[in-house]
Amino acid sequence: MDSLAVTCESRPGVPEALTVTQLARVIRDTVRANPILSRILVRGEVSNLQRAPSGHVFFTLKDATAQISCTLFREDAEMLGFDLEDGMDVVVSGDVDVFPRRGSVQLLIKAATPAGVGAFWAAYQKTRKKLAAEGLFDAARKRPLPSFPRKIGVVTSEVGAVVHDIVTILRRRYPIAHIVIAPALVQGPEAPASLRRALAFVADRVDVVIVARGGGSLEDLWCFNDEGLARAVAASRAPVVSAIGHETDVTIVDFVADVRAATPSAAAELVSPDATELMARINGAGRSLVGEIHEALRGARGRATALRERLSPRGLQRGVEANRALLERSFAALSAVAPREVTRQRERLDALGRRLDVLSPLATLQRGYAIAEREDGHVVAHAADVGSGDALAVRFQDGRIRVHVNQEQEDHDRRIEL
């Protein structure tokens, strides 16, 4: 603080005088030091609005009996989210400051919202028309939500029922997903910037974003009509689901969002698959697997039957053993599915195994048949394949004997004498 030492000549009996500069500085320092005058909310009517070429906005805020000069610097004016107009009823937030050079007290405005139903609707309709004309509400812009989001962002107040409801529903429906909460102010003049910041933080690290707020008055929900926030939602890398206020409240953000949910709980359901349905799908796939492998095994049995005649006993025996091994492996694998299903399948597979045994030529020999083979072990299936002088082996259940073919039967009724 500047020294109050008097520079003009002092006279006895007369209080020492301040210079104007000193007085202005005292006032300024007093104003700046008073916490009531910073981050203050003031409601009034906009008048004498002027936009400077520099982008700064100057106006007077007034009511019936008083007025105060206001300055809105370009950076803040660009972030306002709606257009100020003369006659508009607004709530502004900012700091009171003193400008010694002009001897004026001013309100340096950081943010503003329309106040009252009339101002609210005027600003709302204007923003809505503007963004609709740009195509930001077009159905073609809406993106589908991911079926299996790995990360779900939630932009909302970190206290209160909304965040709790969303987390509770996601935990019940889809515990696989990681929920990332991006806390934001959800009402008041600072809310649009806070929401934009939270959305920007979270949108690049999640697969889908919920922007949510519980019910409130028109003024409470105003921040979701902010033009800048609406543009941020439209530009979000991740699809956005909005759930703002009650179902009857439709904000600009709702128009821009990829999906609008009636409530925060509904938004949580929209972004998440239902684990119960997923479990049913997984179990259905498990049952199908068992059913299909059973079909495959049946098909293999059919092919084994068809191949019977063409396989050597030894080869077929190996085939049977291989099939047994496959069946055993499939039993082991099946036992992981569902006990009842496995029991049923095991019984069917046991029967299949028995049938394969019956098909084995060794079983055929047990029943008293014999098999003619060439020296290399190939089965002789047709008399036509044998010529006079050929050496064959005849295989019985208890051993084999060597034979020579000494006569060949002619024509259709061939007969081989051993």
Add this chain to the structure above:
Amino acid sequence: MTEESNFEDSLAALEATVDALSRGDLPLDRALAVFEEGLGLYRRCHAILADSEQRVTKLIAAAEGLIEEPFPVE
């Protein structure tokens, strides 16, 4: 790679094994290999869904950049 990042792929692969088997044109040894693969995927999907514990974090702008800290959920 984390489990949650694999669920979607595992479920799609599981259903692909069912489709492959249901076409019915695989040789038996191949069919059994696909079956066993499907069974592994079935177990994996089941385990992910049944055992996942939800992570909830809060995003905070700190001096060193954006950080996530656990968000208390009762």
